[in-house]
Amino acid sequence: xxxxxxxxxxxxxxxxxxxxxxxxxxxxxxxxxxxxxxxxxxxxxxxxxxxxxxxxxxxxxxxxxxxxxxxxxxxxxxxxxxxxxxxxxxxxxxxxxxxxxxxxxxxxxxxxxxxxxxxxxxxxxxxxxxxxxxxxxxxxxxxxxxxxxxxxxxxxxxxxxxxxxxxxxxxxxxxxxxxxxxxxxxxxxxxxxxxxxxxxxxxxxxxxxxxxxxxxxxxxxxxxxxxxxxxxxxxxxxxxxxxxxxxxxxxxxxxxxxxxxxxxxxxxxxxxxxxxxxxxxxxxxxxxxxxxxxxxxxxxxxxxxxxxxxxxxxxxxxxxxxxxxxxxxxxxxxxxxxxxxxxxxxxxxxxxxxxxxxxxxxxxxxxxxxxxxxxxxxxxxxxxxxxxxxxxxxxxxxxxxxxxxxxxxxxxxxxxxxxxxxxxxxxxxxxxxxxxxxxxxxxxxxxxxxxxxxxxxxxxxxxxxxxxxxxxxxxxxxxxxxxxx
Numbered sequence: 001x002x003x004x005x006x007x008x009x010x011x012x013x014x015x016x017x018x019x020x021x022x023x024x025x026x027x028x029x030x031x032x033x034x035x036x037x038x039x040x041x042x043x044x045x046x047x048x049x050x051x052x053x054x055x056x057x058x059x060x061x062x063x064x065x066x067x068x069x070x071x072x073x074x075x076x077x078x079x080x081x082x083x084x085x086x087x088x089x090x091x092x093x094x095x096x097x098x099x100x101x102x103x104x105x106x107x108x109x110x111x112x113x114x115x116x117x118x119x120x121x122x123x124x125x126x127x128x129x130x131x132x133x134x135x136x137x138x139x140x141x142x143x144x145x146x147x148x149x150x151x152x153x154x155x156x157x158x159x160x161x162x163x164x165x166x167x168x169x170x171x172x173x174x175x176x177x178x179x180x181x182x183x184x185x186x187x188x189x190x191x192x193x194x195x196x197x198x199x200x201x202x203x204x205x206x207x208x209x210x211x212x213x214x215x216x217x218x219x220x221x222x223x224x225x226x227x228x229x230x231x232x233x234x235x236x237x238x239x240x241x242x243x244x245x246x247x248x249x250x251x252x253x254x255x256x257x258x259x260x261x262x263x264x265x266x267x268x269x270x271x272x273x274x275x276x277x278x279x280x281x282x283x284x285x286x287x288x289x290x291x292x293x294x295x296x297x298x299x300x301x302x303x304x305x306x307x308x309x310x311x312x313x314x315x316x317x318x319x320x321x322x323x324x325x326x327x328x329x330x331x332x333x334x335x336x337x338x339x340x341x342x343x344x345x346x347x348x349x350x351x352x353x354x355x356x357x358x359x360x361x362x363x364x365x366x367x368x369x370x371x372x373x374x375x376x377x378x379x380x381x382x383x384x385x386x387x388x389x390x391x392x393x394x395x396x397x398x399x400x401x402x403x404x405x406x407x408x409x410x411x412x413x414x415x416x417x418x419x420x421x422x423x424x425x426x427x428x429x430x431x432x433x434x435x436x437x438x439x440x441x442x443x444x445x446x447x448x449x450x451x452x453x454x455x456x457x458x459x460x461x462x463x464x465x466x467x468x469x470x471x472x473x474x475x476x477x478x479x480x481x482x483x484x485x
Contacts, residue, residue: 042414044401046394047181047425052173052248060250063166066239070162070450073240077158080151080454087147087457091140095133100125105308105326122306122326130298135291142285143457149281150454153274153447158238161450163440165235170251171433172228178426179221185422186210186217189415196412238450253432254386258439262376265442269368270361273445279360283353285457290346296339304328364446371442378434385428393421 053060071077101124109117190210196202229246236244261268270276305328310321400417403409441448 056248070239095137120308127301130295157447158450160444183217186214286353302330375438
C-alpha cells in the first residue's frame, strides 16, 4: 500500500530508519534520498544449501569414508562372521563318528599258589545306523545356511543404518544454518518493532511479542545444535567409532534421491527380504529335525572284541590255557521307546515354522506399506516445495524487497515475507530428510538397526525377539523436523 500524507511520511521515515539495521548488516551503499530522507537499500537474502560445508573448519567426511570405517569397526559384522565359523564347526562336530572304547578286563582272578583267572583287554565301538550322522550333518548344515543369511542381512542392516545416520547428520547441519537465519530474522524484527515504538507506531505489547519470538528462535537454533551433536553421536556409534569428534559431512540432500518403485516395493520386500529367506531356511531346518527324530528309533549296534589270557591249567599239565578271543555284538530293541514324543514335537515345529513364514510375509507387507506411504508423501511434498512453493516464496520476497526500495512497502512486511520463505526452507529440508530415510529403509528391506546383534540359528524363530521382522526404525514422517519450534 502506498503511504500518503504527513502520517504516511512519518511512518515511512520510521520504518526506513528501522530498515537501516538490516541494511548495515549487509554493508550496502546508500541510495539517493527521497523526501529529504536517506533510503538504505536492502539486498534480498535467499536460503541455500551447503553453507555448513562451505564454513567447515576441517576436512569434510564423506559417506564412503564412514561406510569403510563401519565395515572395519562395527562389532555386529564381526559377530556375524564368528557365528558362521561356529556353525561350520558345529556341523563338522555333528558328523564325527563316536570314539571307540578300549578297556582292561579281568575275570575269576586268584592269587597265591592257586593262580588262575582271566585277564585281558577289549575294544568297543558303537556303529551308528540309519544314516543318523548324515542327518545330523544336514541339520547343522541348515544352521550354516542360516548363519550365512544372517551375515548378509547384517551387512544390509549396517549399510542402511550408516546411510540413514549420515543423511540425518547432513540434514541436521543444513537445518542448523536455516534456524540460525530464522533467529537473525526474528532479532531484526524485534529491533524494528523497538524503533517503531520509539516513534509511537508500536506499543510495548508488540515489542514484547517480538522479543519472545526472537528468544524462541534463538532457543530453537541452540536446540538444533544439540540435535546435530546427537545425530553425529548416533553415526559415530553405528560405525563403531564412538569417540570420533564432530565433523561436518559432505553431501547434497537435493540430488540422488533413493529411487523406489512404489508399486513394486511392498511385493519386493515381502518376497526378497532376508527375513523371508531366513524363514525358509528355518522351515527346512525344522524338516531336518523331523527326519532325524524319525531315525532315532533305529538302534545303533554295539560291537566289542578283544583278547583274554586264561591262567587256568590244562588238567594235569602244568600249563595255562593261554590267550582266548572275545567277541560281542549288542543291539537295543526299540520296544517301548521309539522316540515317538520327539517325533511329534518335531512335526509340530514344522507346522509352526510354516506358519512363521506366513506371519513374516504379512508383517513385512504391513510395515512396508507404511514406509512406502511415508516415502511417497515425502517425495511428493519435496517436489512441491522445490518446484512450486519455494520459487513462489522467493519471488514474493524479492518483489517485497523491490517495493520496499520504492517506498511502497514497510520493512516489517519485508521481514515477514523473508521469515515465511525460511520457514518453507526448513520444512523442505525436513521433508528431504524424510525422503532419504524412508527411501533408504525401503531399499534396505526395512533393515535399519546397525547395532542389533545377528541372531543365532536357534534364535531366529523366537517371536519375543522378532529378529526376522525388521522395523524401519527412526524413519521420519513427511515434514517432520527436529527440534520442533
